[in-house]
Amino acid sequence: MAKQEATRKWKYGVNRWIALAIIIAGVIAAGMYPPLRPYISLPAEHLTDTLFYFPLTGEKFFLTNTMVAVLIADVFLIALALFVIRPALKSGKQVFKGIVGVVEALVEVIYNLTAGTAGKWTKTIVPIFATITFLVLTVNWMELIPGVDSIGVINEISLEHAHHVNPDLHVETDCDIDPLFTIGNTNVVSIGGQPDCAAAIAPFVRAAATDLNFTLGLAFVSFMAIQIIGVRAQGLRYFEKFINIRALGKPGMGKIDFIVGIFEIVSEFSKIISFSFRLFGNIFAGMILLLVIGTLIPVAAQTGVLMLEFAVGLIQALVFGMLTMIFMAQATQSHHGDEEHH
Amino acid sequence: MEAEAAKMIGAGIAMIGAMGAGLGVGLAALGGVQGIARNPDAAGTIQTSMILGIVFTEAIAIYCLVVAMLILFI
Incomplete structure (x- = not known):
């Protein structure tokens, strides 16, 4: 019994420091990589080109x-x-x-x-x-x-739409976001990087x-x-x-x-x-x-x-x-x- | 830019509907709390139906929100 209580106290102590470390890391990350104003698109973003056409209706299928x-x-x-x-x-x-x-x-x-x-x-x-x-x-x-919702690739369709809706908006093509990392020749970006730019990104995963x-x-x-x-x-x-x-x-x-x-x-x-x-x-x-x-x-x-x-x-x-x-x-x-x- | 301004105003007007939903949610909570105060034993049942009623009422506000967002983002 006494042993159990001891482990519990120790655990709470560790959790407290982990939370503090995460807060400090958050402050530093927000300072180094300030978030941008996101461009919100209502339809889900396409991750791939047309994969196949539906047999009867001829509709395109995207992932x-x-x-x-x-x-x-x-x-x-x-x-x-x-x-x-x-x-x-x-x-x-x-x-x-x-x-x-x-x-x-x-x-x-x-x-x-x-x-x-x-x-x-x-x-x-x-x-x-x-x-x-x-x-x-x-x-x-x-x-x-x-x-x-925040890490993905730059979305050209949304970019064009954003320009069309609001020509004054600065988007990635004007202000070059630094990629988080690169796979092949695709830049993986996150909502973050430069202020005064709208981030029209297609996130890899978005709440369904x-x-x-x-x-x-x-x-x-x-x-x-x-x-x-x-x-x-x-x-x-x-x-x-x-x-x-x-x-x-x-x-x-x-x-x-x-x-x-x-x-x-x-x-x-x-x-x-x-x-x-x-x-x-x-x-x-x-x-x-x-x-x-x-x-x-x-x-x-x-x-x-x-x-x-x-x-x-x-x-x-x-x-x-x-x-x-x-x-x-x-x-x-x-x-x-x-x-x-x- | 006039079209953009009209969109913003339209979205604002669309959200007026949330006023009714707010009143409705308040009334539902009022009824639920009064019921629980009179008969604390029935709290579980009253709470369930109260939450159900609140959710139905809240749906109206959500429709307003959806309309406002459709105006803003499409």
């Missing part, structure tokens, strides 16, 4: 930096599940420490939330809820790693939720999951919520029920938009905030924003999954309550 982020998150999650979580579960321990404990706590929150809402469909809904939450969480928290394609795709997946579980639970009667032909035959309020069904269709599709724009807006705003604060006050001030983004990333991941879960649970319940009571 963008947000795709790289999603692939890294996928690899990380699969490796975590196979090489950390599974051995920990097999070891038969009752109490887990470290990352396994964090995952366990999150899964418990997810399971309890679902069990409180979905009833007998809990076992079907939990995997989808958990998958969405863990993927979005990993992708959101990648934004907090230094170098994500800052690309509307990712959030729209995820929203479409959760939309399809809602429809599929609705059909599984109620069969074709699920669609009566939308096109209520039987209500037309009823006297009185029947026609109003039919019109309400049409509004249900609109609200069903507006779910895709609200899902995707909520996540996109939060994370894109966070990215801009991090870049701008980092440019204005390069030392220390970003820490507060990082803490805010840590919370926002967690909450948005949970909310995306939770809303999917709630809509799925709603889809399993019949909307014709008054008929079923008879």
Whole structure:
């Protein structure tokens, strides 16, 4: 017992000095390599030329930096599940420490939330809820790693666009940024170098939720999951919520029920938009905030924003999954309550 | 440069919508806190639905933000 306490005290002492060393290193680095005003581009930057054309539509396929982020998150999650979580579960321990404990706590929150809402469909809904939450969480928290969003190659497309939008802006071609290092004949640069220059760079990795394609795709997946579980639970009667032909035959309020069904269709599709724009807006705003604060006050001030983004990333991941879960649970319940009571 | 100025003003006007969302979030928190004060045992349930309501309300502000950013950066 006494020995344990001693190790703990020693550890805290070391951490304190490491934090101080990092702060001093940050001050020196910000002095030597002052950050520039970033040029923010809304679409994800292309990292490669056209890789191939899609067979039917003939659309070009590029590797963008947000795709790289999603692939890294996928690899990380699969490796975590196979090489950390599974051995920990097999070891038969009752109490887990470290990352396994964090995952366990999150899964418990997810399971309890679902069990409180979905009833007998809990076992079907939990995997989808958990998958969405863990993927979005990993992708959101990648934004907090230094170098994500800020280290990359000079982006010619953004440069031209920047000149086009604002001819007064100074960009790299005018002011020659010193590269961090060079691979082949490509200069790898970072947001930093010379003041009064906008850095139109294509970062190697960019937080995936800052690309509307990712959030729209995820929203479409959760939309399809809602429809599929609705059909599984109620069969074709699920669609009566939308096109209520039987209500037309009823006297009185029947026609109003039919019109309400049409509004249900609109609200069903507006779910895709609200899902995707909520996540996109939060994370894109966070990215801009991090870049701008980092440019204005390069030392220390970003820490507060990082803490805010840590919370926002967690909450948005949970909310995306939770809303999917709630809509799925709603889809399993019949909307014709008054008929079923008879 | 006039177009640039109009863009900036437009983005500013787009963010007026955040006023309503701010009011809404405040009202949701008010309701949640009052509910918890009256019935502290139900704090967990109230908190969950309060956060859900806040997130829905906040989404409106986020739409304004997205519109403002689309105006500024495209």
